[in-house]
Amino acid sequence: MVYRTTPKMAERKDAHRRKLLAVAIRRFGRQGYHATTVPHIVADSGSSTGSFYFYFRNKEDIFAAVLESVGEHISDALNEAIAAVRDPFLQMRTAVERLFLFLAENPDEAQILIVESSGLSPRLHRIRRNIISSHCRSVERALQGLSGVLPPMNPDVVARCWVGAVYESVHHWLETATQKRLPPEKIAQEVARFNLRGISAGEEVR
Amino acid sequence: MVYRTTPKMAERKDAHRRKLLAVAIRRFGRQGYHATTVPHIVADSGSSTGSFYFYFRNKEDIFAAVLESVGEHISDALNEAIAAVRDPFLQMRTAVERLFLFLAENPDEAQILIVESSGLSPRLHRIRRNIISSHCRSVERALQGLSGVLPPMNPDVVARCWVGAVYESVHHWLETATQKRLPPEKIAQEVARFNLRGISAGEEVR
Amino acid sequence: MVYRTTPKMAERKDAHRRKLLAVAIRRFGRQGYHATTVPHIVADSGSSTGSFYFYFRNKEDIFAAVLESVGEHISDALNEAIAAVRDPFLQMRTAVERLFLFLAENPDEAQILIVESSGLSPRLHRIRRNIISSHCRSVERALQGLSGVLPPMNPDVVARCWVGAVYESVHHWLETATQKRLPPEKIAQEVARFNLRGISAGEEVR
Amino acid sequence: MVYRTTPKMAERKDAHRRKLLAVAIRRFGRQGYHATTVPHIVADSGSSTGSFYFYFRNKEDIFAAVLESVGEHISDALNEAIAAVRDPFLQMRTAVERLFLFLAENPDEAQILIVESSGLSPRLHRIRRNIISSHCRSVERALQGLSGVLPPMNPDVVARCWVGAVYESVHHWLETATQKRLPPEKIAQEVARFNLRGISAGEEVR
DNA sequence: AATGAATGAGTCTTCATTCAT
DNA sequence: CATGAATGAAGACTCATTCAT
Known part of the structure; x- marks a missing residue:
């Protein structure tokens, strides 16, 4: 049990965050802040509500x-x-x-x-x-x-x-x-x- | 055939609508669209929910x-x-x-x-x-x-x-x-x- | 001031009530009880909310x-x-x-x-x-x-x-x-x- | 790759839905559609408004x-x-x-x-x-x-x-x-x- | 790290009914 | 008798956020 967080994991983590961000840009750009819901972003990114709140404190934060x-x-x-x-x-x-x-x-x-x-x-x-x-x-x-x-x-x-x-x-x-x-x-x-x-x-x- | 709709009534009606509008300008100007609720406007204007929807189809409408x-x-x-x-x-x-x-x-x-x-x-x-x-x-x-x-x-x-x-x-x-x-x-x-x-x-x- | 209610007035009154009833049958028959509103009936009959409540105690009553x-x-x-x-x-x-x-x-x-x-x-x-x-x-x-x-x-x-x-x-x-x-x-x-x-x-x- | 959706969860989910349905049958059967409110069903089932709308699109849907x-x-x-x-x-x-x-x-x-x-x-x-x-x-x-x-x-x-x-x-x-x-x-x-x-x-x- | 079921506060909106004119 | 503006209680529904697994 040496590596708790391998470099590979950190990389993946970052990719996950970037994916959410990219997807959010599309949604926010096309529907605006209020019409875009967290479930929207989550669905587009293929991840989950839980993950979302791991990477961002809240909706305001990702915006x-x-x-x-x-x-x-x-x-x-x-x-x-x-x-x-x-x-x-x-x-x-x-x-x-x-x-x-x-x-x-x-x-x-x-x-x-x-x-x-x-x-x-x-x-x-x-x-x-x-x-x-x-x-x-x-x-x-x-x-x-x-x-x-x-x-x-x-x-x-x-x-x-x-x-x-x-x-x-x-x-x-x-x-x-x-x-x-x-x-x-x-x-x-x-x-x-x-x-x-x-x-x-x-x-x-x- | 008496006046069913007296001029006085029409005048009051108009004043009521203007009051709602004036109050809405203050609220919308200071809090924005989403932070302003219909109850806010209603309370400020001293009228009622029903009146609000008598004069405006909905919140978007008054904005x-x-x-x-x-x-x-x-x-x-x-x-x-x-x-x-x-x-x-x-x-x-x-x-x-x-x-x-x-x-x-x-x-x-x-x-x-x-x-x-x-x-x-x-x-x-x-x-x-x-x-x-x-x-x-x-x-x-x-x-x-x-x-x-x-x-x-x-x-x-x-x-x-x-x-x-x-x-x-x-x-x-x-x-x-x-x-x-x-x-x-x-x-x-x-x-x-x-x-x-x-x-x-x-x-x-x- | 002899006649307070002339026969003619009574007749008109009755006609008014029948009109409301006839109009209500159409509305209730086509839209049902809940989808029919008092304003609907009033508009169809060409009378007013006030009149409606003169002839019927309430919506249930006309139904x-x-x-x-x-x-x-x-x-x-x-x-x-x-x-x-x-x-x-x-x-x-x-x-x-x-x-x-x-x-x-x-x-x-x-x-x-x-x-x-x-x-x-x-x-x-x-x-x-x-x-x-x-x-x-x-x-x-x-x-x-x-x-x-x-x-x-x-x-x-x-x-x-x-x-x-x-x-x-x-x-x-x-x-x-x-x-x-x-x-x-x-x-x-x-x-x-x-x-x-x-x-x-x-x-x-x- | 662990089980993200455990069988246990699916089972509970199903039970929750069935509970709502059972409770709704009692209410609808005794009070009818209009007299039954979503809060009624929610209270009877011991769950929450959010849960209700998680399992059913709206009131019509559960009926x-x-x-x-x-x-x-x-x-x-x-x-x-x-x-x-x-x-x-x-x-x-x-x-x-x-x-x-x-x-x-x-x-x-x-x-x-x-x-x-x-x-x-x-x-x-x-x-x-x-x-x-x-x-x-x-x-x-x-x-x-x-x-x-x-x-x-x-x-x-x-x-x-x-x-x-x-x-x-x-x-x-x-x-x-x-x-x-x-x-x-x-x-x-x-x-x-x-x-x-x-x-x-x-x-x-x- | 990941998941998704659960929560409930918060808003808009409808409409039967009243009453001053 | 007639009018229609005014009322407000009541209910459906959304969605950001949490947390047990």
């Missing part, structure tokens, strides 16, 4: 985990995209486009972040707002790096406008019928242009 | 009515503000500021529109999106009136950016602690400036 | 009135039919046929008596059973008049069999799709034959 | 299960009784007597089948009528086996009369005060005689 995972996915995508570019203006433009495209390509996660995580418990609301705020802070940082070049403006407010423009645009794109949608790249470009003009940097990139 | 009333209040405020101004650019700026201020002054309604009406039933979601879309259409109309003066841009996308910027800014202002808030007029101005620059009209108004 | 009216209609039909015949055997046969045909021709009333008045309050159940019992007593009386001619049998039991056979036959006829139904006269005859054979009087009539 | 169980009990009793006899006429007589006695001995189930299952939802009504129709079909089959010996008659109609006679007789016996009741065997015999005479087979058995 929180889902939300945080969405936040990380987005951050990863953004960081990766920005790292590939040098010019600060181009970085800002790339960030907008990458965010838009990420959400367009991951509609379940987009739906969760933009639509389904509103109006829930304070804790969940806070997580959602933190994700959005962190995007805003990225924008703010970029703005500060350009403060000499741009006209004076309140970076806090401008960052909110910037992010709000992206989110509403994505939301609208997601709710547009598939046949009527423009290619996401086109819209992402247009949004980026609007935002850059918004900080008086329209000419710099185009 | 729909609330949402529509919010939409109308905003439209009224906007139309009034715009009618007081001639210059198209100034109109756009005024609209942004008036929308921002209206929501800042009516936090329950703002909370309902921006936060609590997300992720509910398809019907409610549709009403919410219709309100937002109607703001977008107003912006689009204004843009079309200026199409000659401005650089070419997709009015559909730009209108979404414009409205998204306002809503996210309001949302952020609402979630900021009262002591830390800037005066709403300041922020409204800043948002308006961002949006006007976004359509390359930054100079026209300033 | 009782409906049931009693059904009982009277049937009695009237039977008495009339029997009075037209002399021979006791033929009378019994005529009674079966008339009962069957009456119910076949008045499906709402049949449905109320046979199906919808079961399982309700003790009072309503009693009224229903009294109607059926009174049919049984008619059969018993007829049997007593023939006691010399027939083999000895328990008239109480035989009468129940007799009536039960008719009711179940009607019920089955009513639930048969219209296209698949035999003409009610044929079935009525066959039921009558069964019942007459049941009292060993098969040869006497045929 | 359906009750009704089907009643139908099976009767079928079992009849088949057993008939299998013990050879002569076709005697079989028919035995069937009548066994049905009567079964219902007399199980007044709750009788009450449910005869009285309380009328006028409910279409689904429940259908189940009830199917039970009765299946009895009718048994009678029809028996009649067809004797078609050569008996005078020509519509087996469909005759079967309904046959069954209707039994049910109305039982119903009347059940509603008779205990002190005034004849022994059920006596009545069963009399009903059987009526029915056999009804198919012109009175002499064959007596």
Whole structure:
């Protein structure tokens, strides 16, 4: 009786948790928080109620985990995209486009972040707002790096406008019928242009 | 043939309905849809369960009515503000500021529109999106009136950016602690400036 | 101020009550007791809740009135039919046929008596059973008049069999799709034959 | 891989379900469908609301299960009784007597089948009528086996009369005060005689 | 670690009935 | 006599969570 928990077991355990999380993203993304029940998730994942509560304290908890995972996915995508570019203006433009495209390509996660995580418990609301705020802070940082070049403006407010423009645009794109949608790249470009003009940097990139 | 339905009765009936609606706005705005129960509304309004269901088919129904009333209040405020101004650019700026201020002054309604009406039933979601879309259409109309003066841009996308910027800014202002808030007029101005620059009209108004 | 209630008013009053009764028969016959609400009846009759409770103490009360009216209609039909015949055997046969045909021709009333008045309050159940019992007593009386001619049998039991056979036959006829139904006269005859054979009087009539 | 679902658990589960069913039969038989509430059943069975809805989709569902169980009990009793006899006429007589006695001995189930299952939802009504129709079909089959010996008659109609006679007789016996009741065997015999005479087979058995 | 039966607090909703006008 | 707004008791049902196995 040497190994109580073998590495293999730990691996399996992790896989089980990830499975639940993946399944939860689908359900929450398509049905929302309240319409998704624990039995739903359990059934989809092929496990059991008991297991569920082994891996997550409660329903709120798995939603929180889902939300945080969405936040990380987005951050990863953004960081990766920005790292590939040098010019600060181009970085800002790339960030907008990458965010838009990420959400367009991951509609379940987009739906969760933009639509389904509103109006829930304070804790969940806070997580959602933190994700959005962190995007805003990225924008703010970029703005500060350009403060000499741009006209004076309140970076806090401008960052909110910037992010709000992206989110509403994505939301609208997601709710547009598939046949009527423009290619996401086109819209992402247009949004980026609007935002850059918004900080008086329209000419710099185009 | 006496008056079976006296004018007095109709008046009282209307008042009763309005009372329920007003009370519902407070509750929904502060606790959200799910945390608000029919008994809450009934107790606040001083009426009875039966009365509630006499005036509204069900809980969803009163929320729909609330949402529509919010939409109308905003439209009224906007139309009034715009009618007081001639210059198209100034109109756009005024609209942004008036929308921002209206929501800042009516936090329950703002909370309902921006936060609590997300992720509910398809019907409610549709009403919410219709309100937002109607703001977008107003912006689009204004843009079309200026199409000659401005650089070419997709009015559909730009209108979404414009409205998204306002809503996210309001949302952020609402979630900021009262002591830390800037005066709403300041922020409204800043948002308006961002949006006007976004359509390359930054100079026209300033 | 001589006449407080003119004859004309009394007449109208009666008409109002009859209207409610007629409308109730349709509703109760088609939807049953519980699925029929007072507002339904009121709406159909074009009157008001208040009026309803002026003419009937409560919902049970109008159902009782409906049931009693059904009982009277049937009695009237039977008495009339029997009075037209002399021979006791033929009378019994005529009674079966008339009962069957009456119910076949008045499906709402049949449905109320046979199906919808079961399982309700003790009072309503009693009224229903009294109607059926009174049919049984008619059969018993007829049997007593023939006691010399027939083999000895328990008239109480035989009468129940007799009536039960008719009711179940009607019920089955009513639930048969219209296209698949035999003409009610044929079935009525066959039921009558069964019942007459049941009292060993098969040869006497045929 | 241990037994996750032990036989013991399955057994207990089954017992729980049967307990609910048994308790429901008592309640439905004595108070009828509408007067019986889910809390009643739950309290009687010593389980919980949640358990109730774990085993049955809703109140209608448990009534359906009750009704089907009643139908099976009767079928079992009849088949057993008939299998013990050879002569076709005697079989028919035995069937009548066994049905009567079964219902007399199980007044709750009788009450449910005869009285309380009328006028409910279409689904429940259908189940009830199917039970009765299946009895009718048994009678029809028996009649067809004797078609050569008996005078020509519509087996469909005759079967309904046959069954209707039994049910109305039982119903009347059940509603008779205990002190005034004849022994059920006596009545069963009399009903059987009526029915056999009804198919012109009175002499064959007596 | 896994299972799934058991729990029960919490809500919405219906509808017969009353009564002020 | 007529009206219809107002009442509130009563019941069905959901689902997150627990715990014995």
